[in-house]
Amino acid sequence: MQKLPTKLYRAAQVRELDRIVMTECGIPGIELMSRAGNAVFRHLRIKWPNAKTISVFCGSGNNAGDGYIIAGLAVGVGLKVIVYALSDPENLKGNALIAYQDYIKAKGTVTPFQADMVIKADVLVDALFGTGLSKPVTGVYEQAIRNINKNQPNVIAVDVPSGLNSDTGNIMGCAVKATCTVTFIGLKQGLYTGLAADYCGEIIYSSLAVPKDVFKKVASNIYRVVKKTFPQRSRCTHKGDNGHVLIVGGDRGYSGAARMAGEAALRVGAGLVSVATHTEHAALLNLGRPELMCHGVGNAEQLSALLDKANVIVVGPGLGQSKWAAELFIAAIKSSKMLVIDADGLNLLAHVAEKHANWILTPHPGEAARLLQCATADVQQDRYTAAAAIQSKYGGIVVLKGTGTLIAGHDDIAVSTTGNPGMASGGMGDVLAGVIAGLIGQGFLPKDAAQQGVYLHGMAADLAVKQAGERGLLASDLMPYLRQLVN
Missing domain, CATH: 3.40.1190.20 (Ribokinase)
Structure with a gap:
C-alpha cells in the first residue's frame, strides 16, 4: 500500500502550491497537467491491465485538460477511446485547450455527451470537475454523473471525484462514485471525512515531482493521524x-x-x-x-x-x-x-x-x-x-x-x-x-x-x-x- 503524506490542504492552499511551482520553480502549467494525466493513466493501467476500452468524461476547466491528456495516452497505446465532452472543447482556455488540441493531433475524437447515451467501457475516467466546484451540480453535468454511477463499476477520478467538495467531504448535489481517486500535489482534506469514503474509493497520491521545499511555503494545520510506537514498560513498573x-x-x-x-x-x-x-x-x-x-x-x-x-x-x-x-x-x-x-x-x-x-x-x-x-x-x-x-x-x-x-x-x-x-x-x-x-x-x-x-x-x-x-x-x-x- 502506498505511503501517503500526513499533511492535508484546502483547495485554496493547493492552488497556492500550484502557483509557487509555476512562478518560483519555473515548471509550466502544461507540464504539471501532463504529469497529472500521466499519473492517472499509469495507475489506470496498473489497476485494470486488461482494459481495452476507455471512456473519458471531460468538463470545461483544467480537469478536462487532464482528461484529454489521459485520452491521448490511451490512444497512443492502441486502446479504444471515447471522450464525452460536456462543453465545446474549442471553448477551453489555456493549458486545457492545448491538451485538447494535442489529443486531436493524435487522431483522437470527441463525442458530445447526451443524457440518453448508453456508456459501455472497461474503465471510465472522471475529468469533469476539479477542486474549484463552488455550487451544486445540475443540468447536463448531473446527468453525466448519474450516467457514470449507473453504468460502470470501474471509475478512476482525476484529483477529486466530481461533485465532492474537496474542503468538506460533502456532496454538491451529486457526485461520482469512484473506484479510485488519483489526487495531485497536496492531499485534499475533504477526501478523508464526511461522505468522501463512499465516493473516493482507494486514494492514490502523486506529488507530480514537485520539489519538497514548495510544501514548506504553505502552512497547513490539518493532518492525518499516524500510529505511534508505545514505549516499552519498565520491568519494575507497578x-x-x-x-x-x-x-x-x-x-x-x-x-x-x-x-x-x-x-x-x-x-x-x-x-x-x-x-x-x-x-x-x-x-x-x-x-x-x-x-x-x-x-x-x-x-x-x-x-x-x-x-x-x-x-x-x-x-x-x-x-x-x-x-x-x-x-x-x-x-x-x-x-x-x-x-x-x-x-x-x-x-x-x-x-x-x-x-x-x-x-x-x-x-x-x-x-x-x-x-x-x-x-x-x-x-x-x-x-x-x-x-x-x-x-x-x-x-x-x-x-x-x-x-x-x-x-x-x-x-x-x-x-x-x-x-x-x-x-x-x-x-x-x-x-x-x-x-x-x-x-x-x-x-x-x-x-x-x-x-x-x-x-x-x-x-x-x-x-x-x-x-x-x-x-x-x-x-x-x-x-x-x-x-x-x-x-
Missing part, C-alpha cells in the same frame, strides 16, 4: 504507575456502557479502573470483569472520595440525564482532574456551557449539534468547521466522531482514517472513551491520547471485521485487538 481511571455512568438500564468503558481502559493498559454507578446494579457490574472496582454512589458527596483517588475521569457512558446524573456530572467537572466527557455527559454539558482546558469531548454529530445549538445536518455539512467551533466554545480537545473522525485542538485538527461501517452499533463510543482515558492514565498528553485512542479504536475494529465481516460487530469484540495493538 499498577500505580499506569493510572487510575474512574468511569462515572451507568444509570438504570445502561450499566453496560460504563462496564465497556472500564474494560477498554484496562485493555489499553490502565493500572486501575473504578466505576461509579447506580447503587442498584453496582454489585453486579463486574461479574464478567472482576478487575473492575465497582461502587454504588447515590449523590455527589459519595462520589467525592472516588474523584480524589482517580487520575482521569470518564463521565457520561450510560449516565442518563436524571437529577442523579446531573449531580454527578457537576461534581465531576468541578474537580481538577483530567476529564473525558462522552454521551449524556455531553448532553448535560450543552446546558451548562462551561469552557475548560482539561477535558476531551467526544461527540457524535447529533451531540455536536446540541453543543452548538444547530441541526445535525449543519455539523455534517462542514465537519472541520463544526469541530473547530466546538473547541472554541468549550475548550480542551474535541473528538468529532464519524467516518473520518476529527480531533480538534486549539490550533490544529487531526483526521483518523481507521474504522469501518461495522462500528455503527451501540457501545462503540463507550469503548473509545475508555481507550482515551486509559492512555491518559498512562501518561499520554491529552492530544496524543485523543489522536492515538481514535486511531487504535478504529484499527481494532478493522482487525475484528477481518474474521467475520462488518455486520454484527460488537463493541466488546474490539477488546482483544486493543490489547494486541498497544503491545
Whole structure:
C-alpha cells in the first residue's frame, strides 16, 4: 500500500502550491497537467491491465485538460477511446485547450455527451470537475454523473471525484462514485471525512515531482493521524504507575456502557479502573470483569472520595440525564482532574456551557449539534468547521466522531482514517472513551491520547471485521485487538 503524506490542504492552499511551482520553480502549467494525466493513466493501467476500452468524461476547466491528456495516452497505446465532452472543447482556455488540441493531433475524437447515451467501457475516467466546484451540480453535468454511477463499476477520478467538495467531504448535489481517486500535489482534506469514503474509493497520491521545499511555503494545520510506537514498560513498573481511571455512568438500564468503558481502559493498559454507578446494579457490574472496582454512589458527596483517588475521569457512558446524573456530572467537572466527557455527559454539558482546558469531548454529530445549538445536518455539512467551533466554545480537545473522525485542538485538527461501517452499533463510543482515558492514565498528553485512542479504536475494529465481516460487530469484540495493538 502506498505511503501517503500526513499533511492535508484546502483547495485554496493547493492552488497556492500550484502557483509557487509555476512562478518560483519555473515548471509550466502544461507540464504539471501532463504529469497529472500521466499519473492517472499509469495507475489506470496498473489497476485494470486488461482494459481495452476507455471512456473519458471531460468538463470545461483544467480537469478536462487532464482528461484529454489521459485520452491521448490511451490512444497512443492502441486502446479504444471515447471522450464525452460536456462543453465545446474549442471553448477551453489555456493549458486545457492545448491538451485538447494535442489529443486531436493524435487522431483522437470527441463525442458530445447526451443524457440518453448508453456508456459501455472497461474503465471510465472522471475529468469533469476539479477542486474549484463552488455550487451544486445540475443540468447536463448531473446527468453525466448519474450516467457514470449507473453504468460502470470501474471509475478512476482525476484529483477529486466530481461533485465532492474537496474542503468538506460533502456532496454538491451529486457526485461520482469512484473506484479510485488519483489526487495531485497536496492531499485534499475533504477526501478523508464526511461522505468522501463512499465516493473516493482507494486514494492514490502523486506529488507530480514537485520539489519538497514548495510544501514548506504553505502552512497547513490539518493532518492525518499516524500510529505511534508505545514505549516499552519498565520491568519494575507497578499498577500505580499506569493510572487510575474512574468511569462515572451507568444509570438504570445502561450499566453496560460504563462496564465497556472500564474494560477498554484496562485493555489499553490502565493500572486501575473504578466505576461509579447506580447503587442498584453496582454489585453486579463486574461479574464478567472482576478487575473492575465497582461502587454504588447515590449523590455527589459519595462520589467525592472516588474523584480524589482517580487520575482521569470518564463521565457520561450510560449516565442518563436524571437529577442523579446531573449531580454527578457537576461534581465531576468541578474537580481538577483530567476529564473525558462522552454521551449524556455531553448532553448535560450543552446546558451548562462551561469552557475548560482539561477535558476531551467526544461527540457524535447529533451531540455536536446540541453543543452548538444547530441541526445535525449543519455539523455534517462542514465537519472541520463544526469541530473547530466546538473547541472554541468549550475548550480542551474535541473528538468529532464519524467516518473520518476529527480531533480538534486549539490550533490544529487531526483526521483518523481507521474504522469501518461495522462500528455503527451501540457501545462503540463507550469503548473509545475508555481507550482515551486509559492512555491518559498512562501518561499520554491529552492530544496524543485523543489522536492515538481514535486511531487504535478504529484499527481494532478493522482487525475484528477481518474474521467475520462488518455486520454484527460488537463493541466488546474490539477488546482483544486493543490489547494486541498497544503491545
